Amino acid sequence: MRTTNRTNWGNVLKIGGCFASWCIGSGFVTGAETRQYFCCYGVYGYIGMALAMLLHLYLINKYFNLGYEKKYTDPLQVFDYYCGPKLGKLFRALGYGLLYAAPVVMISGFGATVSQYFNVPTQVGSIILAGICLIVILLGLKRLVEVTGACGPIIVGLALVTGIIYLCQHARGLAEGIRIAPTLGMPRIAPHWLIGTLYYTTCTPMQAAPFFVAVAANENNRNDLMKGGVVGVIMYLLGAATMTTANFSNIKVLSQFSVPNLEIANSISSTLGFIFVIVIFLGIFSSTVPSMFTLIKSITKEEHTYRYNLVAAIVVVASLLCSMLLPFDTWLGLVYGVYGVIGAVMVLFIVWKSYREKKARKLDAA
Secondary structure: OOOOOOOOHHHHHHHHHHHHHHHHHHHHHHOHHHHHHOHHHOOHHHHHHHHHHHHHHHHHHHHHHHHHHHOOOOOOHHHHHHHHHHHHHHHHHHHHHHHHHHHHHHHHHHHHHHHHHHOOOHHHHHHHHHHHHHHHHHHOHHHHHHHHHHHHHHHHHHHHHHHHHHHHHOHHHHHHHHHHHHHOOOOOOOOOHHHHHHHHHHOOHHHHHHHHHHHHHOOOOHHHHHHHHHHHHHHHHHHHHHHHHHHHHOHHHHOOOOOHHHHHHHHHOHHHHHHHHHHHHHHHHHHHHHHHHHHHHHHHOOOOOHHHHHHHHHHHHHHHHHHOOOOHHHHHHHHHHHHHHHHHHHHHHHHHHHHHHHHHHHHHHO
């Protein structure tokens, strides 16, 4: 039942935090993402970042409106809506594949992080992450949004503090860092910054659309959803811009590290370095659990049932076992390389559907 449209700012912050924490993931907290998508292009990285956030805002608005209006019990119905009944089945199948494969990548990534920092087998970190994901999924969507919604502001807040401290220590190198960054041979996602920006957006729709449609279906206030999307994008932009600028300020040194943000934190304080390992966990967790939940919910429809709990346990255990079959780098390139292209096609369907709906409304009003 829908209630008042009066804004609940606590709910807005929770929704915004959920979106920011979902976007953050392992790439943001490690620094690999900001380096490959933004730093490697120098000053154009800032332009790309601003454009990417506007595209994210456009897409989250579409997901929230659709979920609020349709109240789908199966979040993968979003593919039928945007792509039609025939192609929708194809995208649904591809969506199932990514919703399973993405958590495999994330679990593998956290296992690799724990192994590198604590010098323990990769299976230790993977089992820890999988276990916590299962617990949160069994609690259901409402608690999932609350938990991931809390992760977002924490991660962004720590990123802001860490980035600002480091930037203050190396401010003199900022202009030079921006100038020389494109010449350092850092890995880049695409040969041109504009293509990299578009690819940054198209990597996410196959996961984001079903999850945020499900989030919106569980809300009863459209204003909270729309404002939450804006708040989430702003939080994410602040964190990304701060860490990108911090990387620029000492880019010659940081470009040599595979996890530059951890080096930034460690150079400030060993304690902060340890805290950043926890931040990396929160970032990976907040991207892993929504994908798992969306897959489980699309299969079982109802939460808190025996079937839901059983499917949840099977999916989490299967993801954990698969994560141990290949190294993290192999999983990452395999999964996101393929689904970045598929996501671009999905975005085109979203834009085309929105254009047709807008045109139909104008004809009806005429």
